Amino acid sequence: MVVDELTDAAVDRAFHALGDATRRDILRRCVQDDSSVSRLAAAYPMSFAAVQKHVAVLERAGLVTKHRRGREQLVRTDPDAVQRARQALDQLELAWRERVDRMSQLLAQTPDAPGPDPPESMENHPRRGPNR
Amino acid sequence: MSVTSVDKDFDNLTFTLVADFDAPIDRVWQLWADPRQLERWWGPPSYPATVEQHDLTPGGEVTYVMTGPDGDQHRGWWRIRSVDPPKSLAFTDGFADQAGTPIAELPTTAVQMQLTERDRGTRMELRSVFDSREQMEQLVNMGMVEGMQQSVGQIDALLAG
Numbered sequence: 001m002v003v004d005e006l007t008d009a010a011v012d013r014a015f016h017a018l019g020d021a022t023r024r025d026i027l028r029r030c031v032q033d034d035s036s037v038s039r040l041a042a043a044y045p046m047s048f049a050a051v052q053k054h055v056a057v058l059e060r061a062g063l064v065t066k067h068r069r070g071r072e073q074l075v076r077t078d079p080d081a082v083q084r085a086r087q088a089l090d091q092l093e094l095a096w097r098e099r100v101d102r103m104s105q106l107l108a109q110t111p112d113a114p115g116p117d118p119p120e121s122m123e124n125h126p127r128r129g130p131n132r
Numbered sequence: 133m134s135v136t137s138v139d140k141d142f143d144n145l146t147f148t149l150v151a152d153f154d155a156p157i158d159r160v161w162q163l164w165a166d167p168r169q170l171e172r173w174w175g176p177p178s179y180p181a182t183v184e185q186h187d188l189t190p191g192g193e194v195t196y197v198m199t200g201p202d203g204d205q206h207r208g209w210w211r212i213r214s215v216d217p218p219k220s221l222a223f224t225d226g227f228a229d230q231a232g233t234p235i236a237e238l239p240t241t242a243v244q245m246q247l248t249e250r251d252r253g254t255r256m257e258l259r260s261v262f263d264s265r266e267q268m269e270q271l272v273n274m275g276m277v278e279g280m281q282q283s284v285g286q287i288d289a290l291l292a293g
Contacts, residue, residue, distance in 0.1 A: 102173035104134040107155040
């Protein structure tokens with residue numbers, strides 16, 4: 001139970017973190033190779049402090065880890081954490097796809113709508129079921 | 133396959149789905165407007181929905197209860213923001229406690245549904261907007277998705293019977 005709650009909170013933070021284009025770009029850059037915060041800052045039209053803030057959000061979400069090499073702060077993406085957040089959205093997609101499937105099946109099942117062109121041949125012999 | 137496209141926008145926490153149905157627009161509208169039809173597709177087969185209140189007017193409410201395999205009950209509600217039959221419906225979708233009172237701590241989603249006539253069929257565009265990341269992940273973690281896979285098999289069985 002406690003484990004589940006921790007996991008939920010982690011996904012929660014991951015979504016917030018992923019809801020920003022700059023942060024997603026930082027994730028992409030740092031998945032290939034560690035990058036220092038100052039090198040990241042040079043890549044975006046924003047202040048060092050702003051980039052540092054983005055990295056902090058990603059770090060709190062568990063999507064990146066930071067470590068020191070000499071004077072540099074290196075940022076590294078955790079691909080598993082990114083994957084978990086994406087999975088959550090994929091699940092929503094699945095839920096709606098299944099709903100749409102059920103809607104489709106219902107539409108096929110009850111041809112009771114007064115369609116614009118009722119098939120004449122069926123007027124005297126209404127048939128039920130999937131044979132059409 | 134009915135689903136034509138799906139778009140997941142991380143920037144705006146928006147999920148968009150486009151589906152094309154081989155049915156007239158009024159018929160597709162009835163899936164939303166007729167509570168007996170709505171309850172046949174809204175919940176997964178293992179958590180069938182019973183729609184109790186169904187008032188599709190601005191400010192009106194739809195309330196439903198989903199009953200799980202162990203008799204466990206889960207209540208939800210829509211608050212209608214706008215409605216234009218048979219073309220569009222916008223509502224807030226949320227959860228309620230056993231007494232039917234909306235639970236403030238649980239996520240709500242802004243849903244926009246639009247129908248357009250297209251090639252003798254109907255296109256449905258559905259947009260779900262989450263106000264925050266909590267909402268998006270909470271919905272997923274509430275197990276709404278469980279049993280979804282069974283639904284198609286169940287309907288197939290219904291058709292064969």
